[in-house]
Amino acid sequence: MALSEYQPGTTFPGRIGRTTDESAPAWPQPVRALPGSPNVLIIVLDDVGFGQFGCYGSPIATPHLDSLADSGLRYNRMHTTALCSPSRSCVVTGRNHHSNGMAAITELSTGFPGYDGNTPFENGFLSEMLKQHGYNTYMIGKWHLMPSEQESAAGPYDRWPLGRGFDRFYGFLGGDTSQWYPDLVHDNHQVEPPRSPEEGYHLTEDLTDHAISFIADAKQVAPDKPFYLHFCPGAAHAPHHVAREWADRYAGRFDEGWDVYRQETFARQKELGVIPPDAELSRHDPDVPEWESLAPEARTLAARLMEVFAGFLSHTDEQIGRLLDFLRGTGELDNTLIMVVSDNGASAEGGVAGTTNETQFFNNAPEPLEDSLAKLDEIGGPTTFNHYPWGWTWAGNTPFRRWKRETYRGGASDPFLVHWPAGITARGEVRQQYAHIIDMVPTVLDVLGIEPPTTIRGVTQAPLHGVSFAQTFDEAEAPTRHYTQYFEMFGHRAIDHNGWRAVCPWPGPSFAEAEVPFGTAISAETLAVLDAERWELYNSAEDFAENYDVAAENRSKVVELIAQWYVEAGRYGVLPIDGTAVLRLMTERPQLTQERTSYTFWPDTAIVPGAVAPRVLNRPHSIVADVGIPAGGAEGVLLCQGANTGGFAFYVQDQRLHYAHNYLSRATHRVSSADPLPEGDHRLRFEFEPTGEPDFARGRGAPGRAQLYVDDRLVGQAELPVTVPIMFNPGGLSCGANPGAPIVTDYRSPFRFTGLLRSVTVDLSGDLIVDSEAEMRAAMSRQ
Template identity: 40%
Template structure:
């Protein structure tokens, strides 16, 4: 007889089976006899989407301000986005989290970013559930739900949702796109990549670009080609079967890489400067009806220098940087246009839902007060003079630069709102345009929708459109409820009731609470000063009545103190409900928080040929310490050259290589100081030992070092560094036998090593 406990367990098991994914294998309803002659076949009835389910294409750009694209009143022409909007709907009150990784977690899970374990970025992860950046299995992605319901899924471009330390060949891979429900992935696993030398993976295997930058390679074109190919083959084989694609370019996140034929289109277009640009865009937005006629332009930020206060060299450099960015955004629109053209040619184009989100946050101020042509250097907190930057004026946007504009252009790009990316307290960080097209359903072509929406509302909208229910269990794990709500009602009704009356925001302790037409806001940290930790004493909150004040231009905290306190209290409730705590404003200090690592606490490592594309966080941390590298190599006459070990790229890094038979160690300190130690002796034939002894000065971060080079235990060279990289080498990777991605130096005669690398041993002296 079954006990009460057993009965309960059985009921729970049955409940899980009935409401979970993947579905159980269907029961065989045929007949099994002794031979096929007395048997009856019954093919399993596999999951399939409902008959009229649409294709779903989600497009997500990176770091685009509300007032940048021509579609929403900006000065940068985006004709393909314009065309899509004229066929569909513009949403002018759509919101992100104010930072990329968290926005993307919210987008693909339908949960608030803290609920999805993504309170901030992987590089700043801490060991609290909401900040590990390890998307929980309890918050399954929309792709996993669609996949198990018979819809093929793909992801192209940027993946910033795999923890930093899990992006090596050692995995684990359950938080890579292919583990998150996407059948196919082609892209990069980081916040950004070099567009000419990208760190690409196909599914979980590293791949190299098929041609060089000199031959015309650009990642945006490459990923678009792959996306177009994937769509065409899907529809060639099964034209009636709906598909789901997540197309997420690295554009237009820094580094802003684009060829001169694009940036040259904007020569002189922004000579008027960022202050005038705000006024121009604001007027155009009103004229187009993107913002209400009564909306005011938010007050200019006191931290941004007046354009007229700059000298001629500053104006020249800052204008060049924004002309380059404008070319990058226009080029991105061109590439997205190629994808949209392919979509329009599908056999079921009319039944294709395109949700185009123009930015995962507002425009970025991470270029600092002065902008840069070496973003990695800037992110390490090391300034570069205008004179140094202008030496590369003719190269801006090319493979040998990593440019980012100064903060003034970011504030202009977010017109008419205050603040920028990372500042989740204000709409400059969180208000992004969205365009939705679905010809079969949306008939109000060119219409504008002003319902207050958030990224978390995308998943439930997709599920309603495809007729799929969110299951209670996925892969045996009970799911957290979806936090978003479907806004499909707005597709056919401009006056559809609001679905979202309350929404909290928090990033880096910048906080806001939207509730029934009001916003309480507290700006806490600065994107361009992540070394600051202001603390939580004497916080100042602002209050906006956005039902009347579209652009957050009028702080009414003093007029309505009770309303402000009411919203602050609701923020606390929402923060508890969605697991926002603990708040953390340490900024760059969080980079030093110990994180999981496939390396463990080892200080000695052995690598062999083929160990390439290893992310910096999974490679030996040779920064701020002494270390040795010993390479055992076998060579023969006429085949000795190439890279033995390299980490980083043109922005910063080091490399041990052989050129013309001479072992050489080169250390690139942000291009400002490049130390080269060339061996006094050639490498002999046969088995040889090459050793680098890196003797760090100690006493802090980024100090100097003495470097000694040996061949077969004999000293063959020595060099001196007055400063070393203390933070990160950047967006390139660690490799043995070849320098993949952006090369540390252009001095190689040959990149891939011509001999045989027996092993490379690295020992950290801690």
């Protein structure tokens, strides 16, 4: 007898009698995808500009991405929001970023619906949609789509990947992480990397391994069940980490500087047809020094930083190639709809000179050139946290002006590839139709023949904001269906409408041309002036790179577009316009617990994210460990926070008690007990008392007196001449071990405590001294 099935929620079609012999069974029908449904693979890269793929004219080798372009499609008018979390929310929901509560990164959330950092559940994710249609759903890599205070083991978990429709997750929850010592989460729990850098570990390779294994796990059981893989490597966000042999492939390649890079890339873009034949290169950015004006040593450093970035991107391409090879080998590649995009333009957060330790930049303590040069051979390795100078940022966005965080095309236009041999006949063509990343979800649903759901888990769904561009797959001249798109980021505004582009830069067209600093509030009076005088206008059809402001001769068009911007702003929750950054960082937000001055930690528990760890910098504090020292002694970390980029460690070694403070990898200041620790139960205590004020402008945290106690007996004392002033990054706190990069060179990670560690308590007192502006820059650099 054929198996009888019925839709859950409908009437049972079988027969129920008094006994089984007079009854007929029927089964609730499993959720199955339509036969032949394609897999969906969305690859979201980080901080990769329009001119950084090989297939978009770059000298950086990306052969596997290029192969997707050669047998698929390249788009030259795909737009993003110009920032990480906002863009990523658009990619997975098909709604505009303010409607997702993602006006900026969630660390800068405020108490307005478009700004609060919580994507409403009525804006369902693509994973939730496809799961209803029989797809396996996998999230790999960077998340950064929930408030940072929700990233700890205390949850809540409903906005973690598994709470938003993904069956499996392997990656990191925040904005950035070390490629050598990443903060990893597997499904809903923290894990440590499977190997060390010395054993050949690298995060992008690990992510690729898990992507392959997730697919293989399911396909070997249900080969006809399609998957949706959201693959988001940390690349090419800082830190630019890669094995030296990858960087050395580019030795000398960038010695001629960023101006030459732009000119050569621009010429190749025309040869490839990826930009219009009449496109013009944008102006030399006022904030970028001429290459020849740099000292020879500065050029050496800048060139090496770019070599490492290029190696990092090529290595990432290699891992994408490995994933593609797996799909090819299993016969899945041709029927996999692949979309590749970056979340925003290239990043200028390395500063004008670049850095070997981005944490120094966050702390207002840029390293002298000679210190950077001393680490030249280490750049990209486990001892650095490097980022290139913003001259390479500008070059990476060729042919456009400006960069990430700004709504000019350099910040909001990115490479975009589509590959689906089973569904697209066109090969190697360029598409010029206007599109925005909110169009990706509607396009996927369109080609799958799926209507947007009206409800997800009982929640009525909001309409999608994007439109499908599937009509462009095989019709090069198909008209665009996306006519109007607003942009807003920190008060920097723009709108595209029917071939025109209006931009209102805030605080100015560049840092050099701005009258006030980035992050300045926009008052009602200021807004009136901006709307009356500061909007620029570009004819997008004729001016690809926004070179010719024609606002003066087209005033009526400017007025029309300003009005249209406000219509869109009202529709999608953009108001109130907020140009601030520091004030957002200082905004009081709902917390899981009440404010406290005592924190207790236990060994073998999850790492505590910096956002919810006790804030010990620049204030009196104590750390007390309740331990048992066995006969023969013990060693290991009691409590630590940070990494080799900066942090502190409270530990036992050589039978003595130690505290070490790593000042931004420049110097380590220590205090140690004179005598060995006796066996038995003890209370080991560290105290810090500031003896001066922090000097935030010069990147120097409060100096202070460091004291060690064993059972209230003073056993060691030293003066710490300087401490980290603003933040540790990475900033996780760990009890009983130092996972990841060792904070000090005295030991090798994880250096677990070998005695009995019952608990460690951090006690805070006194006023917290902070530099909110610098903390804002740090938060912004992590998206």
